[in-house]
Amino acid sequence: MALTKTEVEKIAHLARLHVSDVEAEEVAKGVSDILALIDKMQSVDTDNVEPLAHPFDAAQKLRPDVVTEPDRRDELQQLAPQSQDGLFLVPKVIE
Amino acid sequence: MIEKTVAELSAALAAGETTSVALTQAYLDQIAAHNEALNAYITVCAESAIAQARAADEARATGSTAPLLGIPIAHKDLFCTAGVKTTSGSKILHNFISPYDATVVERLQAAGAVMLGKTNMDEFAMGSSNESSYYGVARNPWNLDRVPGGSSGGSAAAVAADLCAMATGTDTGGSIRQPAAFCGITGLKPSYGRVSRWGMIAYASSLDQAGPLCKTAEDAAILLNVMAGVDDKDSTSIALPAEDFTATLNNSLKGLRIGLPKQHFTSGLDPAIESAVRVAVAELEKLGAEVKEIDLPNSDLAISAYYVIAPAEASANLSRFDGVRYGYRCENPVDLEDMYKRSRSEGFGEEVKRRIMIGTYALSAGFYDAYYRKAQKIRRLVKEDYARAFKDVDVIIGPTTPSPAFALNSMKDSVTMYLEDIYTIALNLAGLPGMSVPAGFVDGLPIGMQLVAKDYAEATLLNVAHQFQQVTNWHKKKPVLTASEKTTEA
Numbered sequence: 362m363a364l365t366k367t368e369v370e371k372i373a374h375l376a377r378l379h380v381s382d383v384e385a386e387e388v389a390k391g392v393s394d395i396l397a398l399i400d401k402m403q404s405v406d407t408d409n410v411e412p413l414a415h416p417f418d419a420a421q422k423l424r425p426d427v428v429t430e431p432d433r434r435d436e437l438q439q440l441a442p443q444s445q446d447g448l449f450l451v452p453k454v455i456e
Numbered sequence: 457m458i459e460k461t462v463a464e465l466s467a468a469l470a471a472g473e474t475t476s477v478a479l480t481q482a483y484l485d486q487i488a489a490h491n492e493a494l495n496a497y498i499t500v501c502a503e504s505a506i507a508q509a510r511a512a513d514e515a516r517a518t519g520s521t522a523p524l525l526g527i528p529i530a531h532k533d534l535f536c537t538a539g540v541k542t543t544s545g546s547k548i549l550h551n552f553i554s555p556y557d558a559t560v561v562e563r564l565q566a567a568g569a570v571m572l573g574k575t576n577m578d579e580f581a582m583g584s585s586n587e588s589s590y591y592g593v594a595r596n597p598w599n600l601d602r603v604p605g606g607s608s609g610g611s612a613a614a615v616a617a618d619l620c621a622m623a624t625g626t627d628t629g630g631s632i633r634q635p636a637a638f639c640g641i642t643g644l645k646p647s648y649g650r651v652s653r654w655g656m657i658a659y660a661s662s663l664d665q666a667g668p669l670c671k672t673a674e675d676a677a678i679l680l681n682v683m684a685g686v687d688d689k690d691s692t693s694i695a696l697p698a699e700d701f702t703a704t705l706n707n708s709l710k711g712l713r714i715g716l717p718k719q720h721f722t723s724g725l726d727p728a729i730e731s732a733v734r735v736a737v738a739e740l741e742k743l744g745a746e747v748k749e750i751d752l753p754n755s756d757l758a759i760s761a762y763y764v765i766a767p768a769e770a771s772a773n774l775s776r777f778d779g780v781r782y783g784y785r786c787e788n789p790v791d792l793e794d795m796y797k798r799s800r801s802e803g804f805g806e807e808v809k810r811r812i813m814i815g816t817y818a819l820s821a822g823f824y825d826a827y828y829r830k831a832q833k834i835r836r837l838v839k840e841d842y843a844r845a846f847k848d849v850d851v852i853i854g855p856t857t858p859s860p861a862f863a864l865n866s867m868k869d870s871v872t873m874y875l876e877d878i879y880t881i882a883l884n885l886a887g888l889p890g891m892s893v894p895a896g897f898v899d900g901l902p903i904g905m906q907l908v909a910k911d912y913a914e915a916t917l918l919n920v921a922h923q924f925q926q927v928t929n930w931h932k933k934k935p936v937l938t939a940s941e942k943t944t945e946a
Binding site for chain 1: 552553555648649662688691692694754756757759760761763764771775778779780781782783784785789790791792793794795796797798800801804806809810812813814816817818820826827829830831832833834835836837839869870871874885886887888911
């Protein structure tokens with residue numbers, strides 16, 4: 362199915378991507394081509410098939426809920442574009 | 457010396473015929489001479505490599521004899537390496553210095569391997585040509601106008617051109633096997649869960665798996681011995697009995713049952729590749745294997761299911777790149793939303809954004825059943841195809857790719873490129889181990905034969921591949937390299 366410009370804008374917003382008016386048409390075409398490839402699936406009857414989420418149907422392992430990682434806050438925050446006093450800085454959210 | 461296999465280098469080091477420092481310097485010289493043309497490495501760690509080599513030589517002097525001790529390796533640039541830039545081929549991580557090592561890196565380092573650097577790749581491992589790398593395309597050593605394949609294209613090119621003795625890669629839909637085929641080397645994608653994914657920058661978590669790219673099957677076995685193993689840090693890694701993958705390399709193939717899927721020998725396949733693979737299979741028959749045709753009826757649906765599941769998982773995984781904690785942030789954001797959107801749109805390349813869009817769409821309200829759930833059902837059908845086939849055969853063999861390495865910039869759109877992975881993608885959906893082994897040449901370019909075995913039967917694959925390499929010479933062929941002119945200045 363072919364996506365409209367409005368649909369592209371909606372998906373881009375959900376994905377927190379910026380798509381300009383100029384780009385929207387090209388993105389719609391690229392995404393629609395892939396959806397056409399995907400839609401081949403719809404021709405197969407899968408009513409009685411259980412979805413497979415993990416290649417070996419394995420269940421999630423659990424571990425005791427204890428702290429295993431050391432505190433490396435200062436070191437890790439050096440990677441941040443902007444940080445101060447142990448906080449990550451972002452543009453003002455609340456006026 | 458640099459053209460030797462890991463097994464040969466290991467023996468040479470043990471016999472005192474060379475040192476790790478000398479060997480490491482020889483690879484660094486080869487990198488200096490050829491990386492300009494091949495662009496196989498994004499980052500070269502000359503100083504730390506020599507330091508690690510010196511430490512390996514000292515360890516050997518005090519009695520250490522580990523098989524990988526002092527052997528130079530290259531890591532795909534999506535394995536986190538402490539203190540070394542880790543980009544995943546993306547602009548969004550152009551300044552990311554990892555604060556920790558991936559488990560695979562840690563294990564190889566503990567085994568004494570010397571890290572030469574980080575190899576080029578398609579951005580976030582999304583691609584089959586290396587053309588989506590922010591750091592420029594890596595080139596195929598057999599022909600610089602051809603792609604090396606992807607996404608582990610830099611690793612494959614580096615091994616083929618002796619820019620390292622061995623390399624790591626990852627495979628989500630064919631990203632170890634396809635570049636191995638295109639560059640004429642041996643690549644193994646282990647079973648899902650065999651190797652820890654911890655510290656690998658995630659693309660599609662239920663499909664991603666790390667593995668070795670090497671010159672021979674024997675080398676792949678030596679490397680897998682170190683890479684494999686359960687890891688508390690990756691809850692999807694699986695606790696399996698310890699195995700020495702080199703122990704069964706010399707088993708006889710007498711009575712081995714080989715299945716040739718009829719869906720992998722159809723009109724989309726280059727006839728020259730088909731005949732090369734059939735000749736290769738005949739070699740295995742001479743070694744005592746029995747061959748029959750098998751049916752994988754849902755083969756052509758695998759790509760469709762993959763392009764829902766992989767982008768859906770990618771859209772979730774890549775949401776972490778938000779310009780807040782690490783990586784690229786746009787200039788002068790006006791508010792938080794603007795910062796998210798522009799950091800991501802400026803930081804990600806076109807193919808990555810396309811897959812995030814597809815995944816977001818497939819997971820969005822109202823479409824989940826039609827896309828993601830449907831794809832998971834197809835995934836089960838694909839898995840069942842293989843399970844049925846493996847009741848009658850031990851190994852499934854076919855071509856790795858439908859054509860040899862294609863020319864740079866020759867794929868006109870994404871979908872055409874996706875179809876290049878037609879034979880490799882199903883294994884990731886099914887979690888099965890697969891291998892690509894050099895099996896001939898078409899128009900002067902190497903081509904690969906794909907071997908598939910049942911869950912956790914990597915030893916079978918390695919055994920078959922090793923026996924094949926005892927009676928063929930395809931894996932010994934070397935590309936002719938001409939040193940690039942600019943290296944003298946560097």
